[in-house]
Amino acid sequence: MHELQITERILNIVLKHATGQDVSKVVRIHLRIGALSDLEDEWIQHYFDYLSRGTVAENAILAITRTGAILRCKSCSCSFEVSREELGRAQCPDCGETGLELVTGREYVIENMEVL
Amino acid sequence: MSDAVRLIEIKEEIHADNQLVAQGLRRQLEEKKTFLLNLMSSPGAGKTNTILKTIDALRDRFRFGVLEADIDSMVDAELIAARGISAVQLRTGGFCHLDAAMVAKGLDALDLDALDVVLIENVGNLVCPAEFDTGAVKNVMILSVPEGDDKPLKYPLMFTVSDVLLVNKIDYLPFSDFNLEAMRERVLRLNPRIEIFEISAKTGQGVDNWAAWLGREVSSFIAPASGASRPRIGKFLNTSRC
Numbered sequence: 410m411h412e413l414q415i416t417e418r419i420l421n422i423v424l425k426h427a428t429g430q431d432v433s434k435v436v437r438i439h440l441r442i443g444a445l446s447d448l449e450d451e452w453i454q455h456y457f458d459y460l461s462r463g464t465v466a467e468n469a470i471l472a473i474t475r476t477g478a479i480l481r482c483k484s485c486s487c488s489f490e491v492s493r494e495e496l497g498r499a500q501c502p503d504c505g506e507t508g509l510e511l512v513t514g515r516e517y518v519i520e521n522m523e524v525l
Numbered sequence: 526m527s528d529a530v531r532l533i534e535i536k537e538e539i540h541a542d543n544q545l546v547a548q549g550l551r552r553q554l555e556e557k558k559t560f561l562l563n564l565m566s567s568p569g570a571g572k573t574n575t576i577l578k579t580i581d582a583l584r585d586r587f588r589f590g591v592l593e594a595d596i597d598s599m600v601d602a603e604l605i606a607a608r609g610i611s612a613v614q615l616r617t618g619g620f621c622h623l624d625a626a627m628v629a630k631g632l633d634a635l636d637l638d639a640l641d642v643v644l645i646e647n648v649g650n651l652v653c654p655a656e657f658d659t660g661a662v663k664n665v666m667i668l669s670v671p672e673g674d675d676k677p678l679k680y681p682l683m684f685t686v687s688d689v690l691l692v693n694k695i696d697y698l699p700f701s702d703f704n705l706e707a708m709r710e711r712v713l714r715l716n717p718r719i720e721i722f723e724i725s726a727k728t729g730q731g732v733d734n735w736a737a738w739l740g741r742e743v744s745s746f747i748a749p750a751s752g753a754s755r756p757r758i759g760k761f762l763n764t765s766r767c
Contacts, residue, residue: 411621411653418539426535436530445682447652483717497678497711507710508717511685517539523530 412448415517416456422519423466430524435466437523443516444478444493469522478514482506543657547625550632550660560642560743561628563661565683568649570669571693573601574726576644580610582736587641587743592631594623594648601646611635622653625660642743651676655683662746665689670697674708677715684715689722691735696725 423438442448450473461467477490482501491499500507538544554561566572573593580589590611593601602614613634615627628645635643645661647654666687668676671694677684684690690712692705705723712719720738724731 411656414620414624415539418542422535422537422539426533426537430533432533445685446656447682493681494678496681497714499714507714509714510717511715515682515685519535519537519539521532521534521536524533525528525530 412452413456415448416453416460419453419471419519420457420460420464420466423469423522424464426522427465427524432465432524434525435469435522436525437470437472438466439520439522440471440473441476441516441518441520442473443476443514445496445511445514446517465524474520476513476516479512480509481512483508483510488512540656540658543624543626546629547658547660550625550629551662554632554637554660554662557637558747559637559640560663560746561632561645561659561661562642562739563623563645563647563654563659563664564667565647565651565654565664565687566649566667566669566693567651567672570649570667570672571726572646572649572667573604575667575691575693575724576605576646577608578724578726578729578732579644579736579739580608582732583642583740583743584610586740588639590635590637590640590643592628592635592643592645594627594631594646596620596648611640617648621648621650622657623647623659624657628659628661641747651680651683655680655686663688663742665691667691667693668708669694670701670703674704674711677708677711681715684712684719687716687719689720689735689738692721692723693726695723695730696728 423435427435454471457471461469477492478496479488479490480499481488482504484506485501485504487501487503489502499509564572576591591605592613592615594615594617595601596617596619599614602612605612613631615631645659664687666683668690709721722731722735724735
């Protein structure tokens with residue numbers, strides 16, 4: 410639902426990093442987004458195509474990697490990855506404990522970009 | 526050579542600018558001794574009524590202000606101002622959530638020196654508000670009984686970022702198949718630190734327990750006991766694989 414605002418931020422950061430780097434075109438932008446995000450990949454690209462018109466990032470492809478949620482067991486400190494669907498019913502694979510804390514899964518990172 | 530694709534490293538968090546504004550806001554509010562609480566839920570879960578009941582329970586101890594966020598309309602702010610409480614209506618104009626900059630703008634319209642607590646009524650939505658740090662000291666969410674006990678499975682992030690879950694409309698329990706125990710188990714798996722209170726903002730049932738918790742939090746924020754550590758806000762933990 411808030412893809413437009415997020416996409417605007419992505420574009421601003423990309424343009425900031427393109428400035429002064431002799432970039433004629435941004436080809437691909439690599440994003441790492443956590444499993445807990447509700448963003449729709451298709452809409453981010455759609456908004457990006459719209460917002461980036463007339464900039465060096467026009468027609469750039471957003472390559473999105475989803476990172477899993479990593480939980481840590483409160484009892485034995487074991488860390489393990491779960492899918493978004495498994496989050497609400499997860500338990501420690503080692504000791505069966507259900508008291509778990511989220512270690513990763515909320516990331517929104519622009520890793521790098523391929524440019525010409 | 527000019528046709529060769531080059532890689533530019535960025536490694537930037539998309540929310541970094543919002544987090545900076547939120548942290549600045551928290552520092553400013555800490556100096557002013559104003560406790561900011563962010564209340565989130567889906568539309569119709571009872572945010573406005575919960576705010577009114579909460580203020581009723583604590584208004585002889587603290588001075589309250591309210592930031593009302595809605596995509597449009599002034600109805601909530603009018604309802605609160607009618608009780609003699611300072612209220613500012615933020616019209617987000619289509620935005621599905623509040624970010625820290627919008628909250629800062631709303632706070633500018635309140636006299637913070639005359640307030641101990643500001644309650645933010647975020648836009649009714651279980652998705653987007655969970656993504657944006659508002660600068661609040663505590664995040665509180667409401668899940669109302671008619672919405673169903675499966676919501677932690679559908680909106681895990683909201684339950685993960687909240688410090689408190691208010692299960693509202695418990696007066697509906699006898700007419701519903703809402704399973705409190707199943708809901709509690711799902712929520713605690715997502716967030717073992719969360720405090721859960723069962724309330725009915727309509728009948729007032731359970732509001733005392735919630736208000737007592739909030740009263741303690743506000744008191745220790747305004748006048749921290751010497752040697753007490755500040756509440757930890759936001760958690761980033763290192764991962765180790767087993």
